[in-house]
Amino acid sequence: MGSIKDKVAIVGVGCTRFGERHDKGADGLLVEAVDEALADAGVDRDAIEAAWIGTYFPSTGTAGVALSDPLRLYGKPITRVENYCVTGMDAFRNACFGVASGMYDVALVAGVEKLKDSGDRGIPDQGDHPILGRGRSAPGGFSLTATRYLHDYGVGREVLADVAVKNHRNGARHAKAHLRVEITREQALAAPMIASPLGLYDCAPTSDGAAAIVIARPEIARDLRDDPVYVKGIALDVWTGRPYYWRDFDYTHWPTTRRAAADAYAQADITAADVDFAETHDCFTITELLNIEDLGFAEPGTAWKMVSSGECDVDGRLPINASGGLKAFGHPIGATGARMVYEVTRQLQNRSEGAQVPGSPEIGVCQNIGGAGGNLTAVAVLGR
Amino acid sequence: MATLTGLSAYVPQGRLPLAGLARQWGAGPTSGACAVAGYDEDALTLAAAAADRVLGEAPPDAVWFASTSAPYLEKQSATLLAAVVDAARDARTIDIGASLRGWTGALTAAADAVAAGSATRALVAAGEVRPAAPDSVEEQTFGDAGGAALVEAAGDGAELMASATVSDTTMTTWRRATDRFVRHGEQRFAMRTGELAPGLEAADAALRRAGVEADDLDLLVVAASTPRVAADLAKRLGTGARVVTTSDVAVGHAGTAHPALLLTAALAEAAPGQTVLLIATGDGADAILLRAGQPPRGIEALAQELARAREVSSYASVLRRRGVLPLETTAPRSSPVAQRREEGQTLRLHAMRCQSCGLVQYPVTELCSACASADVAEQPMARTGTIHTYTTDHIVAGINPGIGESPVTLAVVDLDDGARAFLQLTDHPADDVAVGDRVELCFRLLHDGSEYHNYYWKARPATRTED
Numbered sequence: 001m002g003s004i005k006d007k008v009a010i011v012g013v014g015c016t017r018f019g020e021r022h023d024k025g026a027d028g029l030l031v032e033a034v035d036e037a038l039a040d041a042g043v044d045r046d047a048i049e050a051a052w053i054g055t056y057f058p059s060t061g062t063a064g065v066a067l068s069d070p071l072r073l074y075g076k077p078i079t080r081v082e083n084y085c086v087t088g089m090d091a092f093r094n095a096c097f098g099v100a101s102g103m104y105d106v107a108l109v110a111g112v113e114k115l116k117d118s119g120d121r122g123i124p125d126q127g128d129h130p131i132l133g134r135g136r137s138a139p140g141g142f143s144l145t146a147t148r149y150l151h152d153y154g155v156g157r158e159v160l161a162d163v164a165v166k167n168h169r170n171g172a173r174h175a176k177a178h179l180r181v182e183i184t185r186e187q188a189l190a191a192p193m194i195a196s197p198l199g200l201y202d203c204a205p206t207s208d209g210a211a212a213i214v215i216a217r218p219e220i221a222r223d224l225r226d227d228p229v230y231v232k233g234i235a236l237d238v239w240t241g242r243p244y245y246w247r248d249f250d251y252t253h254w255p256t257t258r259r260a261a262a263d264a265y266a267q268a269d270i271t272a273a274d275v276d277f278a279e280t281h282d283c284f285t286i287t288e289l290l291n292i293e294d295l296g297f298a299e300p301g302t303a304w305k306m307v308s309s310g311e312c313d314v315d316g317r318l319p320i321n322a323s324g325g326l327k328a329f330g331h332p333i334g335a336t337g338a339r340m341v342y343e344v345t346r347q348l349q350n351r352s353e354g355a356q357v358p359g360s361p362e363i364g365v366c367q368n369i370g371g372a373g374g375n376l377t378a379v380a381v382l383g384r
Numbered sequence: 385m386a387t388l389t390g391l392s393a394y395v396p397q398g399r400l401p402l403a404g405l406a407r408q409w410g411a412g413p414t415s416g417a418c419a420v421a422g423y424d425e426d427a428l429t430l431a432a433a434a435a436d437r438v439l440g441e442a443p444p445d446a447v448w449f450a451s452t453s454a455p456y457l458e459k460q461s462a463t464l465l466a467a468v469v470d471a472a473r474d475a476r477t478i479d480i481g482a483s484l485r486g487w488t489g490a491l492t493a494a495a496d497a498v499a500a501g502s503a504t505r506a507l508v509a510a511g512e513v514r515p516a517a518p519d520s521v522e523e524q525t526f527g528d529a530g531g532a533a534l535v536e537a538a539g540d541g542a543e544l545m546a547s548a549t550v551s552d553t554t555m556t557t558w559r560r561a562t563d564r565f566v567r568h569g570e571q572r573f574a575m576r577t578g579e580l581a582p583g584l585e586a587a588d589a590a591l592r593r594a595g596v597e598a599d600d601l602d603l604l605v606v607a608a609s610t611p612r613v614a615a616d617l618a619k620r621l622g623t624g625a626r627v628v629t630t631s632d633v634a635v636g637h638a639g640t641a642h643p644a645l646l647l648t649a650a651l652a653e654a655a656p657g658q659t660v661l662l663i664a665t666g667d668g669a670d671a672i673l674l675r676a677g678q679p680p681r682g683i684e685a686l687a688q689e690l691a692r693a694r695e696v697s698s699y700a701s702v703l704r705r706r707g708v709l710p711l712e713t714t715a716p717r718s719s720p721v722a723q724r725r726e727e728g729q730t731l732r733l734h735a736m737r738c739q740s741c742g743l744v745q746y747p748v749t750e751l752c753s754a755c756a757s758a759d760v761a762e763q764p765m766a767r768t769g770t771i772h773t774y775t776t777d778h779i780v781a782g783i784n785p786g787i788g789e790s791p792v793t794l795a796v797v798d799l800d801d802g803a804r805a806f807l808q809l810t811d812h813p814a815d816d817v818a819v820g821d822r823v824e825l826c827f828r829l830l831h832d833g834s835e836y837h838n839y840y841w842k843a844r845p846a847t848r849t850e851d
Binding site for chain 2: 148194197
């Protein structure tokens with residue numbers, strides 16, 4: 001298998017404020033994010049040769065027209081991507097191949113989700129099987145992992161609360177985050193139970209938002225800006241949609257993350273030790289703990305020690321989710337992966353709108369999982 | 385003649401205390417309790433729970449289902465029950481409705497079929513979720529239960545010696561096709577004319593046919609509207625037999641399942657060789673004379689189920705289960721086509737075994753999950769297992785319609801045959817679940833998507849003693 005290393009440059013990024021965006025529909029959010037990314041890249045819409053749009057819910061948008069109409073960008077190849085919560089990252093991944101192949105000089109990636117117009121809590125039923133696995137919810141699915149993690153490693157809900165406290169602290173400092181309020185461990189532990197052992201503060205919010213990325217061939221990237229960020233590795237690993245039927249699935253790690261990380265690190269020719277900071281999927285607090293371990297940053301059963309001791313704080317040894325993560329920045333599903341690329345890019349350029357990771361970091365990782373059992377994982381390594 | 389080689393009764397664990405009812409309505413008895421079906425139980429699932437206990441390895445070749453509260457007015461419950469117990473497609477299936485002596489009638493018919501050789505293993509089940517109006521006598525005296533017997537020509541169990549039946553038109557209790565709740569007439573008249581008199585006639589006839597004197601009876605089991613009928617019957621028969629009746633099992637009158645419930649309680653204590661007379665009233669009376677032998681299969685289950693009794697969370701929850709309180713729900717969309725296609729893994733609870741690598745897995749899919757071989761075959765899945773992990777979900781019922789009562793506990797269960805299933809947990813106290821808990825699978829009503837009953841299996845804390 002090959003490597004994408006240094007074959008694609010990120011030349012512009014944009015992101016809307018996440019949250020209850022009752023002021024705009026999906027189209028308005030897309031225009032907002034794309035305009036920011038184009039301005040950041042210093043190119044206009046005519047420069048876009050191809051585009052990929054990520055949306056999870058059909059209600060947010062289906063087919064390439066979900067992007068062509070809002071942008072009035074007609075006559076271009078535009079592909080809609082859906083891959084659970086990896087949707088935005090996978091749109092980026094496919095766009096990267098379009099540029100790396102030499103087919104396109106400049107391509108656009110956009111992700112968007114409109115969840116707050118419906119009034120629903122959580123993620124509604126998506127026409128799942130009427131009998132098998134009936135009763136599943138997103139928090140319920142991840143709680144199965146939390147129950148087993150706490151059981152096997154003999155730790156309590158405090159270790160989950162510490163993830164929430166950290167990410168709320170980071171999110172409170174980011175101008176575009178959904179939840180900009182700090183919380184205490186006591187608040188987290190006392191909050192209503194959602195799906196045991198996950199309480200309210202263990203859960204990311206459902207959000208409205210969009211993010212966009214302009215990518216270009218490295219040969220022209222320097223003409224557009226002085227500090228392009230390069231894709232060093234990008235990998236996707238798809239396992240099963242029904243992990244709960246797998247007898248050997250232990251519910252304390254996600255094989256997809258381990259495999260995708262190994263693939264992406266190999267492309268980038270790095271090890272986990274070379275990573276300076278990461279935006280990891282933290283739809284629920286337990287998700288971040290497993291991802292820290294599966295990305296190779298901690299031994300199994302020890303990620304909670306890293307978080308609780310402050311090692312994953314913005315000024316810690318390995319900052320995790322300096323943006324606030326899904327937990328505090330928000331989780332508009334189709335936008336989340338693109339938002340991670342936006343955040344890691346700006347961190348690498350020392351211009352985060354939130355808490356800047358100190359020391360001019362050189363390697364940042366974005367990691368996205370889809371499905372409540374690590375059903376699929378995407379890992380991207382970005383660097384200067 | 386024929387032998388009851390299996391006999392069992394199932395009582396749902398919910399209890400509605402009469403003291404609670406008295407508080408609600410300002411009057412009524414203040415001691416005792418009625419058994420009420422859970423939100424995911426109906427007459428069919430109650431019968432299935434009892435049937436599961438009386439069957440050994442081999443499925444029945446005839447299935448009778450008796451109930452006055454069958455889940456369908458048009459569509460046979462016995463056919464569904466036959467699938468649940470994994471019977472062959474050529475098993476005889478018959479529903480019997482309307483009469484409180486439906487189960488005893490089916491039992492004698494099954495005995496005749498076995499004696500005639502047209503059936504060899506006849507499952508005779510009853511299930512009842514009794515429709516009682518709020519603030520009524522029925523609400524204080526009715527209970528929900530299931531019962532089942534397995535009838536074979538011979539074997540360990542209780543031998544059927546003789547039976548007799550008497551029909552009588554007295555308006556004791558009734559429910560017109562348009563009525564929601566059971567009605568009753570003048571009760572002292574109904575007891576005297578509609579229960580006591582036909583009960584005596586049927587008892588006399590059965591004893592006469594077997595050449596047994598009332599004096600020789602060891603146990604008199606009476607499924608009647610009140611304990612008073614049982615006492616009067618014993619007195620008029622002139623027997624000193626121990627009487628087992630409604631007041632001996634704190635469940636309430638469980639309709640067609642009531643004779644099965646009381647007979648199970650009686651035979652659980654009977655010594656081999658003892659003579660037992662069962663009288664069930666309703667549109668007259670049936671009398672069945674039995675001689676106790678070795679305990680029929682499943683007889684011990686009733687005591688295990690009764691030990692699980694616990695008070696319902698609220699009277700409102702009972703009213704909601706009974707459909708008295710309107711509940712606005714939209715069930716998920718189901719497919720009758722997929723329901724039939726997937727009957728093996730849903731109703732019959734089949735797992736899949738890869739013929740190539742041997743892995744036992746669930747659900748049933750096209751290709752083996754381990755080796756992708758297409759050489760796969762269905763087989764019955766183990767019905768006991770261990771919880772690998774679980775969650776109690778407080779929001780799913782609000783997000784996904786038709787799930788049932790909140791919170792919903794879901795468990796990843798490692799079955800004892802190697803398959804892993806992902807099931808809702810039921811019949812457990814809210815916070816009393818742990819990794820490693822032993823569970824058993826039970827057949828329940830999941831939801832009413834696409835306007836039909838979508839049944840499936842759930843897990844519940846293990847009752848059965850480990851072999």
